[in-house]
Amino acid sequence: MASDQTRSAILAAAERLYADRGFGDVTLRDIVAEANVNLAAVNYHFGSKDELIAELFVTRSIQTNRERLNELKAAEEAGGGRAAIEDIMRALVGPTLRGCLGPDREGSTAARFMIRASIESVPPIRRIKNREVDHLRKFAAAMRRAMPGRDDTELYWGLHFALAMAHHTIREKERLLRLSEGKCDLDDVRAIIDRVVTVSVMALTMGDVPSKPAARPVLVHGRLTRQDL
Amino acid sequence: MASDQTRSAILAAAERLYADRGFGDVTLRDIVAEANVNLAAVNYHFGSKDELIAELFVTRSIQTNRERLNELKAAEEAGGGRAAIEDIMRALVGPTLRGCLGPDREGSTAARFMIRASIESVPPIRRIKNREVDHLRKFAAAMRRAMPGRDDTELYWGLHFALAMAHHTIREKERLLRLSEGKCDLDDVRAIIDRVVTVSVMALTMGDVPSKPAARPVLVHGRLTRQDL
DNA sequence: TTGCATTTCAAACATTTGTATGAAACTATC
């Protein structure tokens, strides 16, 4: 068997098993059994179990981050170098939410894996997440351009809350579903993104002159209307 | 040694070690060494390692939940049976945030333990968290009374987002601190609670007639002013 | 004290786990 096939088989099997049963319950022996390869193959190809997990997570993270930056770039080009704050937030939370939620994603191994990675927090994944700060700074910079003069602190809190809503929705979607007795539609990803973006923008602009209704973000961009919520 | 002393010593040592080093890195042998008791004492007094962890978490959870319900009750009594939505949200996120953040809490074992429990997600703790839905329903009910006529879906999303911001702030406080280069003050718990409450109420009321500026939550209750944000 | 229940203790158990080894099989190049 060609070397790449074994590598790929391990990656695929590992992602599937981790997605289904979580990191705590899956051993290397489970993985190699699922992949139909020898136990030693994991250490031969990846060095260690942790490096295997890291590679799985890095691969998916890079995909998401690339999508985010693509969306951000597109929004900035469309706005002539300065994107609207709403579009920036959309670029931030959209890829993550689309990647993990939605009816078609139910069967997606990648989606389930990323949800697991979000819920459980194993050392190799935590190490990678810690490097995410550099990536987020690009969004902070874009936000600063979109809202010049605004205090940086407000900006960071807005960014933080946007990620909070997105990740918590992914993490706790089962609980929200149970709490709301199915009333909250976790499959309508577009609506969820709109919702998160709207609240994020509200949080970011809440210091704005309250006497001018036109300054309200929901109205400014016109994309979000009441029925979207 | 009296039986209770051993039990207490194990609980205290376990909470301290879990708080400092996380669930993944602490073994029963570490705990009994720290507590100066015999290895078998854990299984004798608690049955299993998981039951020990469960007892630790349940104890702290009950404290938080009780504080939440007390605040809710106080708010409802003050409002003549119907609490203001802002106070309900404050009762929801206040105890958790106060319990885990703040300069004085830095050295608190309980606080660090709960942060760990929020970050890592071990099976016994996950099982307990799943039962939290019943507790949250009481807040959903209070919210329903505070905002009659509003669609339940909106209400659940608001509740969900409030918890999202609170828990994510606890979980990711280090990252937010690093991202903002210390600009976000994670020690000013009162300000953080105000912030989370304000955004939550905004999220809950954002469907309200946008043409009437007076309907904006920040202005309605008057307690939150611009300098709070 | 005697007797009974509770608690402590040292030691062993029984797995499970990731990793290492060294030979065998395979592949590609000359």
Add this chain to the structure above:
DNA sequence: GATAGTTTCATACAAATGTTTGAAATGCAA
């Protein structure tokens, strides 16, 4: 087809871990 490099494989290793055991110690009531 011989050789060198790569990959696979069965097996062993070594260490860690939660749990159990049965005896010893302790506490307590009669």
